[in-house]
Amino acid sequence: MKPQVEIYDTTLRDGSQGEGINFSVADKLRIAEKLDAFGVHYIEGGWPGSNPKDIEFFAQAKKRKFKNAKLAAFGSTRKKGVPVEQDDQVRLLIEAGTPVVTIYGKTSMLHVKEVLRCTPEENLAMIGDTVKYLKDHSKFVIYDAEHAFDGYKLNAEYALDTWRAAENAGADFVVLCDTNGGCLPAEVAAITKTALGKLNCKLGIHTHDDIGLGVANALAALETGAVHVQGTINGYGERTGNCNLTSVIPCVALKLKKTSVPVKSLVKLKELSGFVDEVANLRHNPRLPWVGSAAFAHKGGAHVNAVQKLASSYEHIDPSLVGNARNVLISDLAGRSNIVIKAQELGFKLTNDTPELKAILNRVKELENQGYEFEAAEGSLALLIGKTLKHRESPFRVETYHVSMRRDVKESVCEATVKVRVKNETHQTVAEGDGPVNALDGALRLALVKFFPKLKNVFLTDYKVRILSEGITPALREIRNKSADLLERQIANVKLERKAGTASKTRVLIESSDGKREWGTVGVSENIIEASLQALVGSMEFALMKKT
Numbered sequence: 001m002k003p004q005v006e007i008y009d010t011t012l013r014d015g016s017q018g019e020g021i022n023f024s025v026a027d028k029l030r031i032a033e034k035l036d037a038f039g040v041h042y043i044e045g046g047w048p049g050s051n052p053k054d055i056e057f058f059a060q061a062k063k064r065k066f067k068n069a070k071l072a073a074f075g076s077t078r079k080k081g082v083p084v085e086q087d088d089q090v091r092l093l094i095e096a097g098t099p100v101v102t103i104y105g106k107t108s109m110l111h112v113k114e115v116l117r118c119t120p121e122e123n124l125a126m127i128g129d130t131v132k133y134l135k136d137h138s139k140f141v142i143y144d145a146e147h148a149f150d151g152y153k154l155n156a157e158y159a160l161d162t163w164r165a166a167e168n169a170g171a172d173f174v175v176l177c178d179t180n181g182g183c184l185p186a187e188v189a190a191i192t193k194t195a196l197g198k199l200n201c202k203l204g205i206h207t208h209d210d211i212g213l214g215v216a217n218a219l220a221a222l223e224t225g226a227v228h229v230q231g232t233i234n235g236y237g238e239r240t241g242n243c244n245l246t247s248v249i250p251c252v253a254l255k256l257k258k259t260s261v262p263v264k265s266l267v268k269l270k271e272l273s274g275f276v277d278e279v280a281n282l283r284h285n286p287r288l289p290w291v292g293s294a295a296f297a298h299k300g301g302a303h304v305n306a307v308q309k310l311a312s313s314y315e316h317i318d319p320s321l322v323g324n325a326r327n328v329l330i331s332d333l334a335g336r337s338n339i340v341i342k343a344q345e346l347g348f349k350l351t352n353d354t355p356e357l358k359a360i361l362n363r364v365k366e367l368e369n370q371g372y373e374f375e376a377a378e379g380s381l382a383l384l385i386g387k388t389l390k391h392r393e394s395p396f397r398v399e400t401y402h403v404s405m406r407r408d409v410k411e412s413v414c415e416a417t418v419k420v421r422v423k424n425e426t427h428q429t430v431a432e433g434d435g436p437v438n439a440l441d442g443a444l445r446l447a448l449v450k451f452f453p454k455l456k457n458v459f460l461t462d463y464k465v466r467i468l469s470e471g472i473t474p475a476l477r478e479i480r481n482k483s484a485d486l487l488e489r490q491i492a493n494v495k496l497e498r499k500a501g502t503a504s505k506t507r508v509l510i511e512s513s514d515g516k517r518e519w520g521t522v523g524v525s526e527n528i529i530e531a532s533l534q535a536l537v538g539s540m541e542f543a544l545m546k547k548t
């Protein structure tokens with residue numbers, strides 16, 4: 001059945017413009033696969049005309065099969081004065097090999113005159129030519145009308161002409177964009193309504209959050225009759241960010257009561273949000289609506305009491321509908337269902353009734369308190385589950401290792417020695433690298449390939465380090481902030497002060513690939529090399545793990 005509202009994710013393009021966000025190709029592939037599994041309808045992978053990394057992403061993505069989502073390449077209309085078939089940027093859009101191409105063009109007379117510096121007619125031709133050219137190349141074409149609302153307010157007739165130019169050339173969607181993010185919901189609704197009356201093609205909405213109304217504006221358009229919404233996970237994006245899909249998706253399903261992503265995906269929303277944060281190496285924002293860890297946490301005594309008596313008294317929905325919980329640490333329930341969902345995704349036959357579930361949950365909690373994070377480290381989670389559920393042993397053990405660094409006038413070189421044991425046999429190897437982790441990875445791989453030749457195909461695609469704040473465990477912090485028992489709170493506070501003085505921990509997230517799939521593994525230690533080794537060992541173990 002066709003959804004009433006299509007979700008178009010642009011985390012990998014518009015979202016990657018956000019401050020502090022820098023996705024590698026491997027990151028992008030992992031996020032794309034996650035979004036596809038979640039069930040969004042379109043994934044905008046990047047702008048091939050703007051950087052080589054995005055070209056590489058599309059080359060890699062071409063080899064994958066996406067089950068639910070259509071991949072979109074993003075670009076602009078042809079340049080002024082250049083025939084469309086000679087425009088390099090447009091050629092790269094076609095070469096990206098995606099079923100969908102999204103191009104943006106100018107709506108606003110101000111931008112046509114002052115930024116493009118061309119005639120109004122030339123701008124219309126640029127829009128029409130490009131859309132038609134892409135249609136002639138059998139693309140599904142989405143036309144993003146930049147500054148749609150601001151442009152309309154300035155010169156309504158011309159704005160409509162630009163949208164008609166896209167429609168007449170065969171655009172499948174015209175998407176009205178609040179590019180500067182400063183519009184109000186009533187304006188968005190009114191202009192969307194006018195556009196619906198004047199155009200025949202389907203309309204979409206793309207908003208930014210500059211005045212905190214990105215989601216509100218998107219919903220205003222959807223309530224008026226737009227059927228396609230563009231945004232990013234966690235609201236990543238330039239300045240204050242894009243329209244946040246982790247809010248739009250539940251709003252569409254639970255508030256507007258329209259169909260969009262598969263119903264069963266909604267409970268995975270919090271997990272998706274956490275996954276993208278981890279891959280982006282950003283701290284989770286506890287105040288995010290719907291998916292934030294504080295979104296349903298009640299602190300005030302009266303609220304806590306009332307919620308205990310009647311959940312709906314201080315909650316707008318049941319938090320479990322989006323995979324969240326009233327109080328993340330106190331409620332085992334959320335942790336339980338999240339682990340079950342993840343385990344099933346990883347191919348384990350784990351249900352709420354599996355006897356080992358309790359042991360798995362306890363282990364995960366224990367490790368999370370030490371600073372581990374499994375949201376983007378599915379490899380490590382799979383090993384943990386496999387070891388508990390199937391009593392799997394590690395196929396190898398690192399007996400000793402040594403890393404050193406030397407520097408001469410020209411360069412610095414790191415050298416690592418690793419000794420591994422497989423059953424009764426040991427093997428020791430040495431490798432050099434331009435950094436300690438690189439050297440360690442080389443030596444470990446070299447040692448293991450002798451026993452497990454298939455590891456030759458495994459390579460490290462990304463490496464992320466996070467210093468864990470203050471060396472504080474979340475559980476202690478939770479008790480200090482939330483416990484009803486004053487004495488308990490004070491004890492927690494003393495413990496926290498003591499911990500704050502000790503060395504902070506480092507979490508390392510490693511991403512690996514064997515060309516067919518990507519996976520993440522995690523390590524935590526006060527020593528960065530040790531944390532890296534844990535994650536590297538996990539990566540190799542996961543590669544050797546038999547399909548469950």
Ligand SMILES: [Zn+2]
Pocket residue numbers: 014179206207208242
């Ligand atoms: Zn945008």
